[in-house]
Amino acid sequence: MKSLRNTALGLSMGIVAASTAFADGHAKELTIAIVNNGHMINMQKVAEAYTEETGVKLNWVSLEEGVLREQVTSDTATGGGQYDIINIGMQEAPIWGAAGWIEPLNFSAEYDVDDILPAMREGLSHDGTLYAAPFYGESSMVMYRKDLTDAAGVTIVDNDSWDNITAAAAAMHDPENGVYGACLRGKPGWGDGMAFVTTVANSFGAAWFDKDMKPTLDTPEWNAAVTMYVNLLNSYGPPGSEGNSFNEILALYNEGKCGLWIDATIAASFLEVDGVAYAQSPNAGNPVGANWLWAWAMAVPSGTENADEAKAFIEWATSKEYVQAVGNHPDFGWAKVPTGQRASTYAIPEFQAVAGFAAAEMAAIDSAAPGATDLKPYVGVQFVAIPEFPEVGTAVSQEIAAALSGAKSVEEALAAGQAAADAIMKEAGYY
Incomplete structure (x- = not known):
C-alpha cells in the first residue's frame, strides 16, 4: 500500500x-x-x-x-x-x-x-x-460585525461593560432588514445555553455554590445577570432564542443576521461573513470567569x-x-x-x-480562570467539576429558557432553579 x-x-x-x-x-x-x-x-x-x-x-x-x-x-x-x-x-x-x-x-x-x-x-x-x-x-469571546458597528457609530472593546454591549446591540438591531443586534445561546442544557449564562453570572460576581456547596441562585447577583441576559435577547435578539445553541447561531451569523455573538472562540474558524472583529468577553465588574474554558x-x-x-x-x-x-x-x-x-x-x-482571530483566541484561552477563587469554591468556569453538575446545570437551564420564552418571570425561574439544585445537592449528600 x-x-x-x-x-x-x-x-x-x-x-x-x-x-x-x-x-x-x-x-x-x-x-x-x-x-x-x-x-x-x-x-x-x-x-x-x-x-x-x-x-x-x-x-x-x-x-x-x-x-x-x-x-x-x-x-x-x-x-x-x-x-x-x-x-x-x-x-x-x-x-x-x-x-x-x-x-x-x-x-x-x-x-x-x-x-x-x-x-x-x-x-x-x-x-x-x-x-x-x-x-x-x-474559550469564549465577542465576535461582531465591525461594518455594522462603524455604520451605527458605536464601538466594542475588550472586556467591555454589559451596558455598552447592550447599547451596541441596540444600535445594530434592524429586524426589518433581517439583522438582530445580539445572537446568544438560550437552548436548555448545561453545556448549551447554561454555559453562556454561567459566564454572564460570573461576570456579575455570582457563583453556583457557596463554600458549603449550597446553591446560590437566589442571590441578587444571579438575578441581575439573568435579568440583563433576558432583556438583552428579548429586546435585540432573534425570535426563538430559547432554541438556539452554537450551530443554530453559527448559521444565523453566516446568513448575515447577527450584529454580535459571544460564544466559543472556535466559531471564528467557520465564520463566512466579511468584516468580523473580535473582543474579549464583557463583564459587569468581574472579569474572572467572564470567558469559559x-x-x-x-x-x-x-x-x-x-x-x-x-x-x-x-x-x-x-x-x-x-x-x-x-x-x-x-x-x-x-x-x-x-x-x-x-x-x-x-x-x-x-x-x-x-487566522485573523488567532491573537484574540489565545488571549481568551490564556485569561480563562478555572481554579477556585474567593467567589467560588470549585473548579470550572462555565461548569462545576463535580459529578452532579450536569443534572443541576440542565435543570436550571430549563428554568432560564422558560424565563427567556416568557413562560416564567426571572424571579420564578431562579426560585425553581434554586429548589431543583438544592434537592439534587442534598440527595448527593453535600449537606
Whole structure:
C-alpha cells in the first residue's frame, strides 16, 4: 500500500503506530461518537486516508451536543461498549478518569504531549494522567460585525461593560432588514445555553455554590445577570432564542443576521461573513470567569474491546500531523484547522496568514480562570467539576429558557432553579 508519508496530506505520524497494532492483518472497526460541530464533521473526510492506510473502518455517530452527552454518559457509566471512542470535555474527563470509566492515554514521544496547551492538558487530566486528548480547545469571546458597528457609530472593546454591549446591540438591531443586534445561546442544557449564562453570572460576581456547596441562585447577583441576559435577547435578539445553541447561531451569523455573538472562540474558524472583529468577553465588574474554558476531546471508554486501536486513532487525530493534513486538504485549508489545542499550530506561517482571530483566541484561552477563587469554591468556569453538575446545570437551564420564552418571570425561574439544585445537592449528600 502506498505510504502516506509521501503524500501531500502528511499523515504518517500515528499511522505507523496504528499499522503496528493491526499487524495481524485483520482489519478492525471503530465506532466513534462525535459532536456535530464543524471540526468533527471535517475529521470524517480527513480520516478517509487513515482507513486507506490501516484498513480500519470508522463508523461515525454524529450527535447534537445535548444528545451526545446523554448517550455517551449512559453507555460509558454502564460499560455498555457501544462506542470505541467518544467526544467528551473538561467536565467529564477528570471525573470519569478517576472513576475508571475511561482509559488513561499514554502516547509515543513523537506525539509531543508537552506541545498541548497547558490549560487543555491540565483540564483533561486527573492526578497528572491524561484521560482525553484535545481535538480542539476554546474559550469564549465577542465576535461582531465591525461594518455594522462603524455604520451605527458605536464601538466594542475588550472586556467591555454589559451596558455598552447592550447599547451596541441596540444600535445594530434592524429586524426589518433581517439583522438582530445580539445572537446568544438560550437552548436548555448545561453545556448549551447554561454555559453562556454561567459566564454572564460570573461576570456579575455570582457563583453556583457557596463554600458549603449550597446553591446560590437566589442571590441578587444571579438575578441581575439573568435579568440583563433576558432583556438583552428579548429586546435585540432573534425570535426563538430559547432554541438556539452554537450551530443554530453559527448559521444565523453566516446568513448575515447577527450584529454580535459571544460564544466559543472556535466559531471564528467557520465564520463566512466579511468584516468580523473580535473582543474579549464583557463583564459587569468581574472579569474572572467572564470567558469559559473548554476542549472537545477524544477518550476511550473502558467498555471497549478495541482500546489499543482506539488509542492509536486518537494519537493520529490529535497530532501535529493532523493539523498539517487539514491545512493541506483541498476541501479545508489553513483557516479550518482545529485550534486551541497545540502551541505549535500558532507558529505555522500558513495559519498565521489566514487566522485573523488567532491573537484574540489565545488571549481568551490564556485569561480563562478555572481554579477556585474567593467567589467560588470549585473548579470550572462555565461548569462545576463535580459529578452532579450536569443534572443541576440542565435543570436550571430549563428554568432560564422558560424565563427567556416568557413562560416564567426571572424571579420564578431562579426560585425553581434554586429548589431543583438544592434537592439534587442534598440527595448527593453535600449537606
